[in-house]
Amino acid sequence: MSIGCGDERTGSGAVASVDLGAVGHNVRVLQQFAGEAAVMAVLKADGYNHGAIEVAHAAVAAGVQEIGVTTIGEALELRAAGIGVPVLAWLHRTDSDYDAAITAQVGIGVSTAAQLDAVVAAARRVGRAADLSLKIDTGLNRNGVAEADLDVVLDATAAAVAEGAVRLVGMFSHLACSDEPSHPANDAQAERLRDAVSRASRRGTPPAVVHLSNSAATLTRPDLCFDMVRPGIALYGLSPVPDLGTFGLRPVMTLSAQVANIKKVSKGESVSYGYTWTAPADTVVALIALGYADGVVRRLSGRFEVTIAGRRFPSVGRVCMDQFVVDLGGDGSGVAVGDEALLFGPGARGEAHAQDWADALDTISYEVVTGIRGRVRRQFVGARSGEATE
Template sequence: MSQTPPPLSRVRAEIDLDALRANVRTLRARAPRSALMAVVKSDGYGHGALSCARAAIEAGATWIGTATPHEALALRAAGIRGRLMCWLWTPGDPWREGIEADLDMSVSGMWALAEVTAAARDAGGPARIQLKADTGLGRNGCAPADWPELVAAALAAEAAGTVRITGLWSHLACADEPGHASIPAQLDTFRRLVAYAEGEGVRPEVRHLANSPAALTLPETHFDLIRTGIAMYGLSPAPELGTAAELGLRPVMTLSASVALVKGVPGGHGVSYGHHYVTPAETTLALIPAGYGDGIPRHASGRGPVLVGGEWRRAAGRIAMDQFVVDLGGQKIQEGAEAVLFGPGDRGEPTAQDWAEAADTIAYEIVTRIGARVPRVHHGGTRATTVPTAPGAAAVTAGRGEGSRT
């Protein structure tokens, strides 16, 4: 019989899987003629890859995407079935294991095609590959000048039975900047390279270009499949596109801590390393037991917002590895009181975007950097799920209507 998990001490990240499902449905509605790939790289942008992949599939995602093959193989080992793609390969990576796990594997250059075909011969079966073109991002992907060579070699490998070309794809550089000149330029290049490959005989199952911002705002980029990462977790890809609420999304992660100490200090009292903050008058300080060792950005020192005692407070002085301080201005609270660093904003708490602005970064980084020693507590799960965290750390999934500690 399951039981409600006990309160977690110190710091915890609560993950609302019902919100994630709702976000997936919202994104599917934005691209009704395209399949949806739920991207769960970097442990689901810090939310827990396994639980988020399962929830996304329940909401209608038909593909799961990861960056590295090791992430994809871990999901397979945990029971994720169906189409699973990974794209960041390096020489010597586990191509054969990827073939045996039935992954779709991205190929951006001749070296990768050589390694995957060799692995396919060893495995005794064809590899599913997707050819990636660099249409202007200047990162991974085959340069347009080299595209004919890669296409020809991939078709030869397909004729030899070592690969199946299942997709043609690319990635946008500035989809989060409305009106940027690179967007139509990349779209034109992608269409041209796809047309060339198909003219040579490639018959892909899917062609895909759109990431989260493009899925939300650029329907001409949707093609057969959209790849949704940050938007699936309820965060806006860019303030210029609108807030999460304006885009119909709900943030999935709430990061909270239990106040570890409350104490009165006189005016002129230095706070934290370097005494970059000195109390202006007699006041009360509260110790928040989370720091950059947990992923709280040190760059937000003096600015990072927290809701504690019903009021917004700012990190006073330096954020340290394990803790930081807020000045309560004389307000009295008790040790153990909840301090909410960020969440959906329903209770007036800061959001991940607020922390991004305080640290001069993007909301992607705020949630993704939350460390492994912070337990994830998943709410809205249809079954208990063990989510790997740091050694000895707890992982909890609370089911609908009841909870279980696993």
């Protein structure tokens, strides 16, 4: 399958290889950090652009107890693919299909009284109790039940539980500053979540599961694990707190492309749009068939390296829509048309990491891996069958 709109006829030959064995490894690492807490694997945005269905199967096989996604549609796709563990969806539109979610036993995270009313109405129509989780806004001021509305929502939840329209399976929140483990906001948010749980319990509706920790908190704040942790980026082998190391995680995605052309460039000649790079000496350059339409953003121009046959070569000139250029040196370094160029991966073959791109762009690795698109084909390796699949 392709990550973007490309296929074998329109593709550039670029591949995002997804190592499902690394997914299993990362689940086991996260389980060690989680201790007694369960692990929910977050697979929103098509598994952070790694392929939600395949990653879900690998994660469940490795012991993940639950899965989290953003939308009901994402959850229903996992159900249709045979994923049977609890799945929670927590961001909804005014026309979200709660009936379908309840029928498929998809957990519904609600953040407003209006959403709760809509879920209760759907449960009555379907004739089955909804698996409800309350998302509590503890200070991120994004999604979640606001403090001013909490008592009203908790009262309505208690009434819905008494009616049999919902089961309160969870209460959860999301940290604002988890990548700064000692930030006081982390403790303050945890305390607000505990208070919300206590208020629900006083109404006779204690949640079955409480969760707060994302990847960073799972790896750095064991005191915030509660009943379950909810890692996202760490599942894909990328550190949520790069300054503290890799935590033993293995990057899951490797991005590669083909050398499409090789040519000599004389001293004083310039390369690519705008002539932003001029050869300081006679050299040989290689054209790589990947560009900003595929996720190699233009701001990376001249700021990253690729690995070919175990050697690193710098990009030169501007990244174009479909291609970019690297400097091979005066002798061409033995590189030939058709050779594989590694852009980022786990580093086993000398290639850069997604974090290297993130550092160059002053962003986070999440944006790097979710940004790969266009004509890049996704290929799974380390599958349950042991075969590579596309």
